[in-house]
Amino acid sequence: MALKTPLLDRIVTPEILRSLNPGQLRQVADELRAEIIDAASQTGGHFGAGLGVVELTVALHYVFATPDDRIIWDVSHQAYPHKILTGRRDRIRSIRQKGGLYGFTKRSESAYDPFGAAHSSTSISAALGMAVARDMKGGDNNVIAIIGDGAMSAGMAYEAMNNAGALNSRLLVVLNDNAMSIAPAVGALSHYLARIVADNPLMSLDAIKERLEAAFPVDFATAQARAQSYAESGLGNGTMFENLGFTYVGPVDGHDVEHLVTVLDRIRDNDRQGPVLLHIVTEKGHGHPFTAPNAEKYHSVNKFDPETLVQAKSAPKAPSYTAVFAQGLIEEAEHDPSIVAITAAMPSGTGLDAFGKRFPERTYDVGIAEQHAVTFAAGLATEGIRPVVAIYSTFLQRAYDQVVHDVAIQRLPVRFAMDRAGLVGADGATHAGSYDLAYLCCLPDFVVMAPSDEAELKHMLVTSLAIDDRPSALRYPRGEGVGVPLPERGQVLPIGKGRILREGNRIALLSLGSRLHECLRAADELGHYGLRPTVADARFAKPLDTALIRQLAQEHEVLVTIEDGAAGGFAAHVLQYMAGNGLLDNGLKVRTMTLPDFFVGHGTPEQQYAEAGLTWSDVVTTVLGALGQPQLLREVGAN
Incomplete structure (x- = not known):
């Protein structure tokens, strides 16, 4: 059935939205929600966060003169409705696909995206910077940060609020309180917000107007009297946010677009200096069509049939690396009561939801707080506990100082399990695990491992748990394994020792991690040209298997290293x-294959690795080029 959206069809830009009368906004919100659901049925992708802020998005663009007024979305998978209202509706069904819209805000994509965001808790800092810049230049535009989906659990949000309260710049922070990150929100802050809502029910329109008049009096003559009455009422008095220098307004129903417009109108017209925090209460996934319960409010969905609501799922050919890691950790924890697992608001993404069901007392979800997660683990390690910190490679970047100062320098045996290493597909450059090899291999006494398949992952997990005198890390890719048989239990590997899978001559392919099977396929292809490469799996990026490297260098004419990480890592x-050690002095031809020196855009992993030049055919091309056989190189290109 064709989607009917007569009002939304007219809204090409927010200026057209602002020409409507307020009574039409409910219909706009309903049509916008229907459009998001219909688009998601065709593309899949982030879903719940956008549905939860439909009314807020309509109200923001209705009240504020965007793009001159700046709207900064935190954890910007909330921004799908924003993209639809800002001239990108015709491309919304291309989202997260190669050449299509990015799944998060992106400055180069639209003037309505003043700040790119895909990691959390950056919005208040960026918005404060924009507000201060406006004041320096004598401007008068509005700056609005929308923070939600658990992003207030990260310390950076409080660093920004502390600074904003001191600077007293005019700034609006909208706290989208939906009791969720990707998983249900955790920690004392979520309980604090719940108490605020419990003690102060959602405000009626009359109460909103009264609160706003008290908070933003129309003239100074009435300000003192109203402020006194406001304080005596107990409303908005003494919240944590006010103690940080913010004017607090709320809690407000985030799905009542009329109420939101009333509040935002008054805040916009406020002439007083100082930051304001608007606390709205929403439901993540509000209005989603599914009937089955889902604790994560359909944060992300596969394509689905809009009639039956059945999500498309392909039958897995092999267990995912994430599932293998989780099961392996459970197996080891059955034998060792000192093993604990730590995640930063990603229990399902890292597989620790399964570990938590089996060992709830040994599982710690610290919220979106990677820095704390690392130092918390370091503290546990000082007391003989065996902590495993499971964090996506891209998110561990946020805690690099803690990895260096609190773990590495003190040689504490914290184990880092870095999911989503390498290129990750539709989430694009912001979520790619491109840099962990470069930023970990430079640290003294760090053990860094990269499995080439799911069986190797089990062995490396057990190996990391056996390392009790220094930190260690294992990095593994997103998605399914390659389908190798899994050992009943992992075995400890000799530290810093690789393995040779195929013996050959002239050419040596030295792979680290998930590109090994591309190397094996490349070796098969090179066999068609009468070449028989040696194929080796380094296993360890640090410490290096120097004996293996020496053997490959001395016994071959060409040595090619392959890794799914940025330059500066394993090959360096x-x-x-x-x-x-003089191994380059006798004419050895060395080629290094790493991720390119640019940010690889979103697409399927296969498309990304082709763009990055790390497929089996790229290995073949590199080898033939090093051998100086252009005729064969042309034949490969023709094939």
Whole structure:
């Protein structure tokens, strides 16, 4: 059935939205929600967060003169309705696909996206910077930060609020309180917000107007009397936000577009300096069509049939790396009561939801607080506990100082399990695990491992748990394994020792991590040209298997290293060892294959690795180029 959205069809830009009368906004919100649901049925992707802020998005663009007024979305998978209202509706069904709309806000995509965001808790800091810049330039535009989906659990949000309260710049922070991150929100702050809502029910329109008149008096003559009455009423008095220097307004029903417009109108017209925090209460996934319960409010969905609501799912050919890690950790924890698991608001994404069901007393979800997660683990390690910190590679970047200062320098045996290493598909450059090899391999006495398949992951997990005198990390990709048989239980590997899978001559392919099977396929292809490469799996990026590297360098004419990480990682350390030990002095041809020196855009992983030049055919091309056989190179290109 064709989607009928007569009002939304007219809204090409927010200026057209602002020409409507307020009584039409409910219909706009309903049509916008229907459009998001219909688009998601065709594309899949982030879903619940956008549905939860439909009314807020309509109200913001109705009240504020965007893009001159700046709207900064935190955890910007909330921004799908924002994209639809800002001239990108015709491309919304291309979202997260190669060449299509990005799944988060992106400055280069639209003037309505003043700040790019895909990680959390950056909005208040960025908005404060924009507000201060406006004041320096003598401007008068509004700056609004929308923070939600658990992002207030991260310390950076409070650093920004502390600074904003001191600077007293005019700034609006909208706290989208939906009791969720990707999973249900955790921690004392979520309980605090729940108490505020319990003690102060959602405000009626009359109460909103009264509160706003008290908070933003129309003239100074009435300000003192109203402020006194406001304080005596107990409303808005003494919240944590006010103690940080913010004017607090709320809680307000975030799904009542008329109420939201009333509040935002008055805040916009406020002439007083100082930051304001508007506390709205929403439901993540509000209005979703599914009937089955889902604790995560359909944060992300696969494509689905809009009639039956059945989500498309392909039958897995092999268990995912995430599932193998989780099961392996459970198996080891059955034998060792000192093993604990820590995640930063990603229990299901890291597989620790399964571990938590089996060992709830040994599972710690610290919220979106990677810095705390790392140092918390360091504290546990000082007392003989075996902490495993499961954080996506891209999110561990947020805690790098803690990895260095609190773990590495003190040689504490914290184990880092870095999911989503390498390129990750539709989430694009902001979520790619491209840099962990570069930023961990430079740290003294750090053990860094990368499994080439799911069986190796089980072995490396057990190996990391056996390392009790220094930190260790294992990085593994998103998605399914390659389908190898899994051992009943992992075995401890010799530290810093790789393995040779195929013996050959002239050419050596030294792989680290998930590209090994591309190397094996490349070796098969090179066999068609009479070449028989040696294929080796490094297993360890640090410490290096120097004996293996020496053997490959001395017995071959060409050595190619392959890794799914940025330059400066594994290959850089191999080259430094070889250069320092004279292994480059006798004409050895070395080629290093890493991720390119640009941010690879979103697409399928296959499309991304083709763009990055890390497929089996790229390995073949690299080898033939090093051998100086252009005729064969042309034949490969023709094939």
